[in-house]
Amino acid sequence: MISKTDIDKLQRFSRGISNAEEEKYVYTLFAENEKSREFKKYLQQEFNEYLISNPEENHNLSYLLDRIHHRINKRNSQKRDTVVRKIYRWYSVGAAILLLPVLLAGILWFTVYNKEEVTIQEASVTSTLLAPLGSRISFFLPDGTQGWLNSGSSLEYSLPFSNNRQITVNGEAWFDVAHDKEHPFEVTLGDSKVKVLGTKFNLSAYPEEKYLEVVLEEGKVEFITPGLSSGIVMNPNERLVLNEGAININVTNTSKYSSWRDGKLVFRGDSMDEVARRIARWYNVDVDVADEELNKYTFRGMFQDDSLEEVVHYISMTSPIDYRIVERKQLDDGTIQKKKVVLYQKNME
Structure with missing residues (x-):
């Protein structure tokens, strides 16, 4: 018989507010009720109610997976870590809608304590992380790799992941890759790839820009792209740019390329083309460099929590560049045109 105390502790556990003693109580409760039909019925009701109240989560798993990864990383003992990873794989097969911690414990019961034979058929599930325009998000991948996604970027990977660490990125991302010599980490960027074992690096590959950039902070990576007979091995503090088929590598200060994680927009002697692009x-605006003469100028500066108007005004104050801002407007087809910044050379007369 499930008591009111049991239900209260289960509900506290499901909301993630139980303490260590209550958590231990919940796991013991599953172990002691492995043959209880009433207990199994209660879990099924919880699961069904969750499905009804959260139907949309069938289609977007990314932040659910982040929370499961977080739970995995917090486990201190190898035994418990192994159990939670089993739970994680179980979720991947079931479309990861069993996020409720009470169901985490339920899966633990069914896979560890239940004497009945349980057959789990693994399937490939694709998970997608998205950073909406104007935002930045942090994440953990199932293998322990930490990362960030910049505005308007996306990342895809398949589950199970740890034995096949292949992801696809559109946009800009930073990675601190967990070392695993037996399973190299591979990032696909359009037709190109970056292979690593364990390292920190930033990459940018927005499809609409036809511009690809890899900046290596630590370790080594191999850059592979069509047209090369072999991959290019990069060393720390190097920046590789692939632009219209041409590859350029130079030594750089890598901090400015990953400062976006801290909400900083940093320029250190960058060309106006690059300033405009960033x-x-x-x-999330259009920037038009109206005069080609502007490309001979470079710009230095660091901005944090500054508006667009403040940034372009500062550029105008410190260089022979003027600007004009065109506000958003509705076009004839009903779409809204982005705000636009036009940069042009000052009239020095």
Whole structure:
């Protein structure tokens, strides 16, 4: 018989507010009720109610997986870590809608304590992480790799993941890759790939820009792209740019390329083309460099929590560049045109 105390502790556990003693109580409760039909019925009701109240989560698993990864990383003992990873794989097969911690414990019961034979058929499930325009998100992948996604970027990977660490990125991302010599980490960027074992690096590959950039902070990575007879091995503090088929590698200060994680927009002697490209992405606007003469100028500066108007005004104050801002407007087809910044050379007369 399930008592009111049992239900109260289960509900506290499901909301993630139980203490260590209550958590232990819940796991013991599952162990002691492995043959209880009433207990199994209660779990089924919880599961059905969750499905009804959260139907949309069938289709977007990314933040659910992040929370499961977080639970895995917090486990201190190898035994418990192994159990939770089993639970994680179980979720992957079931479309990961069993996020409720009470159901985590339920799966633990069915896979560890239940004497009946349980057959789990593994299937491939694709998970997608999205960073909406104007935002940045942090994440953990199932293998322990930590990362960030910049504005308007996406990342896809398949589950199970740890034995096949292959992901696809559209946009800009930063990674601190968990070392695993037996299972190299591979990032697909359009037709190109970056292979690593364990390292920190930033990459940018927005499809609409036809511009690919890899900046290596630590370790080594191999860059592979069509047209090369062999991959290019990069060393720390190197920046590789692939632009219209041409590859350029130079030594750089890597911090400015990953400062976006801290909400900082940093320029250190960058060309106006690059300044325009990064401002456009940062503020989700169009930036038009109207005069080719502007490309001979470089710009230095660091901005944090500054508006678009403040940034372009500062550029104008410190260089022979003027600007004009065109506000958003509705076009004839009903779509809304982005705000636009036009940069042009000052009239020095």
